[in-house]
Amino acid sequence: MMDATGGIPLEHVIWFAITLFLIGVVGILIRRNVIFILLSLELMMNAAAVVFIAAGAFHDQADGQVMFMFILALAAAEVAVALGLVVQLSRRFKTLDIDAASEMTG
Amino acid sequence: MMNLLWLIPTFPLAGFLILCATEGKLPKVVTACIGAGSVGLSAIAATLVGWEFVTSDSTSYSQVLWTWMVVGDFNVSISLYLDYLALVMVGVITGVGFLIHLYATGYMWDEEGYSRFFAYMNLFVFAMLLLVLGDSLLLLFLGWEGVGLCSYLLIGFFHTDPANGYAARKAFVVTRVGDTALILGLFLLFREVGTLDIQQSLDGARDIWPDGSVMNTAIALLLLGGAIGKSAQVPLQTWLPDAMAGPTPVSALIHAATMVTAGVYLIARMQDLYLLSETATLCVAVVGLVTLFIASFTALVQSDIKRVLAFSTMSQIGYMFFALGVGAWSAAIFHLMTHAFFKALLFLASGSVILALHHEQDMHKMGGLWRKLPIPFWSMLIGSAALAALPFTSGFVSKDAILLTAAHSETLGMTFWSIAVAAAFMTSLYTVRMMYLTFFGETKTEPHDKSKANMWLPLLVLSVLSIGGGWLGFTVLGTLFGDKGVPFELHLKELVAIATMCVPLLGVLVGYLLFATNVFDRRKISDSAPGKAVGRFWFVGWGFDKIYDSLIVNPFRWLARVNKSDAVDYLYRFTTLVARIFHNLLTVSQNGRLRWYALTMFSGLLFVLIVVALI
Numbered sequence: 001m002m003d004a005t006g007g008i009p010l011e012h013v014i015w016f017a018i019t020l021f022l023i024g025v026v027g028i029l030i031r032r033n034v035i036f037i038l039l040s041l042e043l044m045m046n047a048a049a050v051v052f053i054a055a056g057a058f059h060d061q062a063d064g065q066v067m068f069m070f071i072l073a074l075a076a077a078e079v080a081v082a083l084g085l086v087v088q089l090s091r092r093f094k095t096l097d098i099d100a101a102s103e104m105t106g
Numbered sequence: 107m108m109n110l111l112w113l114i115p116t117f118p119l120a121g122f123l124i125l126c127a128t129e130g131k132l133p134k135v136v137t138a139c140i141g142a143g144s145v146g147l148s149a150i151a152a153t154l155v156g157w158e159f160v161t162s163d164s165t166s167y168s169q170v171l172w173t174w175m176v177v178g179d180f181n182v183s184i185s186l187y188l189d190y191l192a193l194v195m196v197g198v199i200t201g202v203g204f205l206i207h208l209y210a211t212g213y214m215w216d217e218e219g220y221s222r223f224f225a226y227m228n229l230f231v232f233a234m235l236l237l238v239l240g241d242s243l244l245l246l247f248l249g250w251e252g253v254g255l256c257s258y259l260l261i262g263f264f265h266t267d268p269a270n271g272y273a274a275r276k277a278f279v280v281t282r283v284g285d286t287a288l289i290l291g292l293f294l295l296f297r298e299v300g301t302l303d304i305q306q307s308l309d310g311a312r313d314i315w316p317d318g319s320v321m322n323t324a325i326a327l328l329l330l331g332g333a334i335g336k337s338a339q340v341p342l343q344t345w346l347p348d349a350m351a352g353p354t355p356v357s358a359l360i361h362a363a364t365m366v367t368a369g370v371y372l373i374a375r376m377q378d379l380y381l382l383s384e385t386a387t388l389c390v391a392v393v394g395l396v397t398l399f400i401a402s403f404t405a406l407v408q409s410d411i412k413r414v415l416a417f418s419t420m421s422q423i424g425y426m427f428f429a430l431g432v433g434a435w436s437a438a439i440f441h442l443m444t445h446a447f448f449k450a451l452l453f454l455a456s457g458s459v460i461l462a463l464h465h466e467q468d469m470h471k472m473g474g475l476w477r478k479l480p481i482p483f484w485s486m487l488i489g490s491a492a493l494a495a496l497p498f499t500s501g502f503v504s505k506d507a508i509l510l511t512a513a514h515s516e517t518l519g520m521t522f523w524s525i526a527v528a529a530a531f532m533t534s535l536y537t538v539r540m541m542y543l544t545f546f547g548e549t550k551t552e553p554h555d556k557s558k559a560n561m562w563l564p565l566l567v568l569s570v571l572s573i574g575g576g577w578l579g580f581t582v583l584g585t586l587f588g589d590k591g592v593p594f595e596l597h598l599k600e601l602v603a604i605a606t607m608c609v610p611l612l613g614v615l616v617g618y619l620l621f622a623t624n625v626f627d628r629r630k631i632s633d634s635a636p637g638k639a640v641g642r643f644w645f646v647g648w649g650f651d652k653i654y655d656s657l658i659v660n661p662f663r664w665l666a667r668v669n670k671s672d673a674v675d676y677l678y679r680f681t682t683l684v685a686r687i688f689h690n691l692l693t694v695s696q697n698g699r700l701r702w703y704a705l706t707m708f709s710g711l712l713f714v715l716i717v718v719a720l721i
Contacts (some may be wrong), residue, residue, distance in 0.1 A: 025708055028701065028704050029701055029704060029705055029708070032701075037700075098699075098700050098701065099699055099700075099701070101698075101700075102697065102698035102699045102700075103698055104698045105693075105696055105697050105698040
């Protein structure tokens with residue numbers, strides 16, 4: 001166990017991932033700037049990726065690293081779409097404030 | 107040959123289906139051929155089957171076609187049952203029905219919806235045949251409702267006039283009152299006897315109630331209620347005069363010859379139930395007597411020729427009920443048959459007059475037509491003679507049989523007889539009035555007769571039957587009900603018999619003096635204050651419509667107006683109200699803010715995690 005994660009215990013990695021994830025969540029909830037929301041999303045995804053890597057190393061399996069590759073691809077795709085949306089948002093509303101785009105009420 | 111029985115109702119059904127499927131796209135000639143031809147084929151089949159049946163020794167023949175439904179012990183099959191009673195009815199329905207269809211091919215030629223008309227008529231004939239041939243009461247009820255539906259459709263045939271629609275609805279709703287009684291009677295009978303097969307249930311009734319009982323009387327009275335509604339007897343008679351809104355062939359077929367006599371058929375069919383209950387039998391007689399009395403007076407003051415005939419139909423069916431009530435079963439069915447002949451003849455002849463006068467039905471605008479419309483005149487004269495029961499016509503034979511049987515019945519014989527004879531006097535009086543106003547006096551409207559062979563041929567045949575039909579009675583109908591009921595015979599010797607024979611002649615004489623000569627000044631009578639009041643009272647049919655309007659129709663309308671928003675609906679509206687409130691509450695959360703949605707998602711996640719952690 002010590003060897004697989006370079007001497008860092010799994011528990012520490014998980015606490016680190018949880019912290020990272022919560023920072024992301026709080027970032028999404030409190031920031032109004034779209035760019036920062038996207039950054040927070042990346043943070044949350046990387047938190048999940050860290051857990052995969054650590055768990056893969058812990059079980060001595062390659063699956064964790066495979067999942068990380070998937071998350072990487074997903075993040076790239078997500079950024080491509082999201083940045084398109086950001087461009088549209090700034091063109092239509094002349095702002096990056098996410099609350100400006102709130103016409104679709106129930 | 108007798109296994110051809112199923113063909114009799116099949117032909118009109120096929121005609122209906124063909125006319126229905128082609129939606130009036132066939133040429134008129136083809137439509138006429140299918141419409142009248144299907145009933146004609148059915149009449150031929152009926153003749154073949156009937157001949158075979160009469161020459162054979164059997165008294166009944168039944169044919170099971172298929173099983174309709176089986177639920178536990180309850181088993182209803184679609185099966186036909188032929189005996190002498192059904193044979194007479196089938197003969198009238200297909201024979202007279204064919205003649206009326208033939209006439210209608212000419213009468214309806216210029217009307218909209220030619221094909222629709224014949225589709226309805228064929229469906230009617232099918233339903234009526236089902237009614238009289240059905241072996242179980244359920245099949246009878248199916249036919250019973252079928253003819254009611256067709257009656258509704260055909261009364262409202264000229265649907266562009268709202269008044270016709272009203273008349274059709276009135277006929278439907280009023281007969282529905284009787285039908286409710288009928289179906290309650292059927293339920294009771296089924297509960298007590300356990301079967302709806304007619305013959306089995308009658309046998310069962312004889313076994314269960316050898317001396318009659320309250321239950322038996324109740325069932326018989328409920329069935330009588332159905333018969334009253336269908337046959338337009340007091341107190342459910344108000345629909346028949348309004349039913350004259352339909353085309354004249356419809357009046358002849360449905361509202362004179364066949365459907366309105368279904369009640370008579372029903373009582374005759376369920377004869378054994380009535381034989382067990384004196385009360386029910388007495389009720390039948392009284393209903394008939396009251397109707398024939400009221401209707402014959404009403405007919406005297408009508409001005410619409412078809413309404414005269416409608417009231418006269420009511421009173422003649424009253425005679426049939428009366429005959430059933432005093433035990434003259436064969437005479438009742440015999441009168442049903444002769445009445446079908448002469449009343450169809452009268453209706454068709456009056457239809458020719460109406461058509462020649464461009465749909466004029468008011469007798470006060472007719473007159474002096476006897477030279478100009480010879481065929482309708484002579485047909486109507488023969489029909490009227492039979493209606494008034496003048497000697498040597500078929501109506502004379504059948505009506506005398508009824509009246510004399512009534513006079514010989516034990517209890518109220520002479521009372522019954524005198525009321526019925528008074529009505530017979532009125533019958534000849536209004537018949538003379540109708541003939542005089544229509545065909546004699548000065549010409550008020552110029553006729554344009556354009557009837558062809560298909561219209562005068564049925565008149566000719568029905569004229570022959572109206573005179574000669576009386577002799578059929580002795581050969582076929584003497585044995586109709588065997589030894590139940592009073593034997594069917596003609597008396598000529600006794601004083602009562604001579605009086606019965608003379609009363610119609612007296613009526614004709616008085617009518618002649620009253621309407622055609624100036625011996626009595628009838629204006630003086632009708633213009634005097636009491637004469638006017640009585641005349642008005644008779645004109646509106648003794649005020650039954652008014653009573654029903656103020657007792658039932660208007661309160662119902664008031665209730666409908668008050669309850670326009672439907673009190674029951676409030677319950678359901680409450681449900682929608684609750685749903686709407688919650689909906690409005692939830693829409694607040696749909697504010698379109700992305701971060702708010704994210705927050706709800708995360709708090710949901712957190713909630714689930716906490717729940718999982720706690721468990």
